[in-house]
Amino acid sequence: MNNADTSTREKILEVATKEFMQNGFADASMRKIAGKVGITATALYRHYKDKEAIFDAVVNPAVQAWENLCRAEEVRQTGTARESGLDAMWGDNDQARRIVELIYKDFDAHKLLFCKSEGTKYEDYLHEVVTKVQTATLKFMKEIEDKGILVNHVDEKEMHLILSAQYTAMLEMVNHDFSYEEALHYCGTVNTFFKEGWRKFLGF
Structure with missing residues (x-):
């Protein structure tokens, strides 16, 4: 790809981001872009085969960031719990901060991914994220139960329901366009609330 093509693609993504932000994927116009x-x-x-290919390119940084976060979640849970105990693992304020930083590093891409993606393969992406975190969490919970650590048993539906509520609450910062400072504050509030809930629910 020559420099002219690269420059054009960058301009396409810049313009498309604004079009998707204003109209959402479904109502965005390729002709306007x-x-x-x-x-x-x-x-x-010639640059992008269809509108969804452009949307893919715009949200890809956010998708990759969440994929990396989900892969790291199992390691985080295990490491924090082993070093500091279960209570520290479920109340890890640094994790909430990491999520805020991840989102605000490329806010527009996250806004499109979670709020403007109806009609694309990403319209249920939050559900996919929660399912991945749930899988890692249930695996870890089974490991600690097998080691004889006493915690209340949680089935898949219960875990999914609570994780969905927690991640949906955190992503309200995107839905309502919070400033970075507001997001840090309210994400901490959500984390404190759910920490107490997890402690009561799991019995530790």
């Missing part, structure tokens, strides 16, 4: 970039619709399709 092409016009604002200064190319024809035909030329736009």
